[in-house]
Amino acid sequence: MKEPELKEHPFIMESGQMDNALVQYNVGLAVDHGLIKASSTTLDNVPTFLITGITWSGHEFLDTVRNDGVLTQAKSMAKEKGSKLFDIPFEVVKALVTKAAQSYFLGS
Known part of the structure; x- marks a missing residue:
């Protein structure tokens, strides 16, 4: 998989550069393990997280x-x-x- 090109903000990638389901799955794991804080919603029947911060851990x-x-x-x-x-x-x-x-x- 090629490295995504970064825009002005280092955490924003162009759509299609990474499999969104895989990204969301991994964000969910990071939330479950207490590494990050995120709010969750569903977009187009796909569970979606919006990262709101990183925890002390x-x-x-x-x-x-x-x-x-x-x-x-x-x-x-x-x-x-x-x-x-x-x-x-x-x-x-x-x-x-x-x-x-x-x-x-x-x-x-």
Whole structure:
């Protein structure tokens, strides 16, 4: 899939650049896991979310995975178990990222 071209606002994409159902599904997951705040409605019989903010947990998670060393280490830990980091349940991803951050920054 090609990278969407960004307009003036970095979070607005042209329609058709990404599968809307997939985007909405992933936004719903982020809401369910307490990473973002969003209001929900239905447009053309498709559940649709309007993101209204990011939670403290969302900020903490982004700050952690934004570090390339931590993310690389978490991916490596998942690979050792025969999986890809983003193919495992989110709660496990958070735990691996936390463990990787502790190891990366504290050496433990």
